[in-house]
Amino acid sequence: MAAPALEVDGVRKSYGRRPVVDDMTFDIRAGELFGFVGSNGAGKTTTMRIVLGVLAPDAGEVRWLGRPVDLAARRRFGYMPEERGLYPRMKVDEHLRYLGELHGVSPAAARSAAGRWIERLELSGYASEEVQNLSLGNQQRVQLAAALVHGPAVLVLDEPFSGLDPVAVDVMRDVLAERAAEGVPVLFSSHQLSLVERICDRVGIVGGGRLIACGTVAQLSAEAGRRLLVDAPEAGEDWAKGLAGVEVVRREGSRTWLRLAKGADDQRVLHAALATGPVSAFVSEHPPLTELYRDLVAGERTPGEDTGERAGAGVAVSAARTAGDRSGGGER
Known part of the structure; x- marks a missing residue:
């Protein structure tokens, strides 16, 4: 069995007296698609933001390749927030180049990567459009391209399939499978349990801020x-x-x-x-995973809606700035 690439070890986070993540512990291996499922407010988004360094844990540690995650490691992470984290008045190609450069990619390489992902995610007809003029599904594709444009070594995606039509779901699924096949560990949350069951190598089920079950669907079934x-x-x-x-x-x-x-x-x-x-x-x-999930979370008390689980626009840009240790401009 491959050694863990990304480890979340004993992570805790509270807002005031309200715990939202309680001793969260799991790992993801290189090339693994790891589904992160749980009800709203269960602690999934807070955990992901701690992995990215957007939030600091009260206790516990996140490790990448056996070492605590630092700024250099975070520059290699790709993050897709659930809520749109894009500047609405920026054009698609301009936005992707901008985010690539925030992660330390050269302007020429950022331009090349932006064009490549625009084509791969079937956005060629919208490259010169402002983000705000795109449908929600196409904005979601741009959001994924923003997470990929700097060639990340880790992907952390919060509800990447939300709002997508079946064709777009297939495109998104194929892209994630391609990244995993190249050795990239992929952590993503989703409420679409049938999809998680179909494409994930392992699943982590979260309830009340804790990981209450983890394994393949076959293991959880057994x-x-x-x-x-x-x-x-x-x-x-x-x-x-x-x-x-x-x-x-x-x-x-x-x-x-x-x-x-x-x-x-x-x-x-x-x-x-x-x-x-x-x-x-x-x-x-x-x-099926849907039934397993219902059985496992029955009676689990969620400690309250995560503060910040529903942040507004700018989260992806904030993550890029944290990773790149650079200050960005205002809305373009």
Whole structure:
């Protein structure tokens, strides 16, 4: 197994007496797509901003390649905030060149990279348009280009798929897969759990400011216990009642979905179903990420909406300035 490239170790953050990140610990390997999921206010955005150095933790440490993240390392990070962090009156190509130079890229290299990402993200027809004149979906593409224009070694993306149509989702997904294939660790949050399940190598589930589960979807499914679909046309509603380690999840007509605790005997379930009459289906299922998420976060108390989880425009520029240690101009 590859060594961790990016490590978040015991990070804590509070606003006043209200903790929003509590002992957050996980790692991401080189070339790994890591999905970061949780409800609004769970602490995802605050964690990401701590990784970027936009916020300072109260405790804990972020490490890159085994060393504490410093200014030089942060210059190699790419960040895409959930809220638009772009100057609305700047033209797309001008904006990307500007952000590239903030990260220390030469003007010529920034111009070349801006053109390359404009073409790759299918924005060629909008290069000379002001950002404010673009649709929300195309602004999202520009936001991704802004995170990529300086050739980052790490990508941290907050809800990158938000507001995109299916074609744009495919483009975004392919770009992230390409970056990962080149060894870039990619951390991104999303509420689109089916998409996260489909494209991520591992998933971290956040609740109440803490990481409550982490692993591949297959690992999380195995830890959550087995699921059974039983179709017993002549069974009554309570046919599975009293079976040790068995919980009825739902019923639809003659079909019953069951959750089995670890160690529960599925053969006892089959015998109980057969005792009612014929059994048309007896299928072991792996729960989807959506169901795993609901089970894991049930009862978790979110410590409150993250202060700053919904910052306005300028966050991406602020991150670039932090990384580049340069002061930028006003709105252009």
